[in-house]
Amino acid sequence: MSPTSTTLRRTGTLAALTLAGVLAAAGAASAHVTVHPESYAKGATDGVLSFRVPNEEDTASTTKVQVFLPTDHPVLGVLVTPQAGWTAKVTTTKLKKPVKTDDGTITDAVSEITWTGGRIRHGEFQDFDVAFGQLPDDTGRLSFKTLQTYSDGSVVRWIEEAKAGADEPENPAPALTLTAEGAGAEASNGSGGAAGSDADPAAPSSASSSKDTKESTASDTADDSTARSLGTAGLVVGVLGLIAAGFALARGRNARS
CATH class of the missing domain: 2.60.40.2230 (Uncharacterised protein YcnI-like PF07987, DUF1775)
Incomplete structure (x- = not known):
């Protein structure tokens, strides 16, 4: 197996494991x-x-x-x-x-x-x-x-x-x-x-207070979900960057050879 193929395989494996961990952590946090x-x-x-x-x-x-x-x-x-x-x-x-x-x-x-x-x-x-x-x-x-x-x-x-x-x-x-x-x-x-x-x-009346509480809770939940989504997206982008770096390294080695 060529050095290029070995590098690509290792990069892909690492990226897959990292991405799986990120998605699993995100799912666990929201459950x-x-x-x-x-x-x-x-x-x-x-x-x-x-x-x-x-x-x-x-x-x-x-x-x-x-x-x-x-x-x-x-x-x-x-x-x-x-x-x-x-x-x-x-x-x-x-x-x-x-x-x-x-x-x-x-x-x-x-x-x-x-x-x-x-x-x-x-x-x-x-x-x-x-x-x-x-x-x-x-x-x-x-x-x-x-x-x-x-x-x-x-x-x-x-x-x-x-x-x-x-x-x-x-x-x-x-x-x-x-x-x-x-x-x-x-x-x-x-x-x-x-x-x-x-x-x-x-x-405000009890009914109004209850309504305000639920609206505030819904807003807080939405903000929390958005923050988690953005954090997960950022990690995924990082993983994709790792994959791209691996391919670039492999192409460089191939060109020099």
């Missing part, structure tokens, strides 16, 4: 189960959390989704939004530490929501909306461990928690950041404060 919005104010009231579940399998559909809510920092007043084709089962648990509110002491809270009966096919995603009465005010982060079951029986466990300063885990649990009251755009969702506080006459 995570996530919660939207990504942040709320501590103690926020009367809001909505949307769990976005994409299908990451080529030959199987998602047929079951289980979201586990934390009970050490419970989410109070949970209500499930009906989803066409899906049936929701809500499980409540007795709290080890009851929560005192203006409406009384809460001793039970939702610990699990399971959706079954529907299908999320390849290239599709489903948003599962959950309304809440009040978020905890004694923590800065909530993790919602999730199990995603496919029609072929396989289960993806989105249960790993990200650690500060470390790379994102392979199967991260959906996480919600709780900010100091009044900090960040999401702090305005719901009242964001203690129950019974005076309402601002100039504040």
Whole structure:
């Protein structure tokens, strides 16, 4: 085999492996189960959390989704939004530490929501909306461990928690950041404060706030998808440049010989 052929073969192999790695990484990054919005104010009231579940399998559909809510920092007043084709089962648990509110002491809270009966096919995603009465005010982060079951029986466990300063885990649990009251755009969702506080006459209605939240979430998601697409495109261009450089090197050697 000539030196030129050897160079071309090695360049092509390296380029193919690099491109495959880039595309695999891009696909994995976009297949995570996530919660939207990504942040709320501590103690926020009367809001909505949307769990976005994409299908990451080529030959199987998602047929079951289980979201586990934390009970050490419970989410109070949970209500499930009906989803066409899906049936929701809500499980409540007795709290080890009851929560005192203006409406009384809460001793039970939702610990699990399971959706079954529907299908999320390849290239599709489903948003599962959950309304809440009040978020905890004694923590800065909530993790919602999730199990995603496919029609072929396989289960993806989105249960790993990200650690500060470390790379994102392979199967991260959906996480919600709780900010100091009044900090960040999401702090305005719901009242964001203690129950019974005076309402601002100039504040938008609950329906308007919910609409603004969804529009903001859609915008953030679009921006994130665009950034990932541009990053992937840049890497692909780099790989193509590597291929071109390999061919140029091979032609130069051939000409000298």
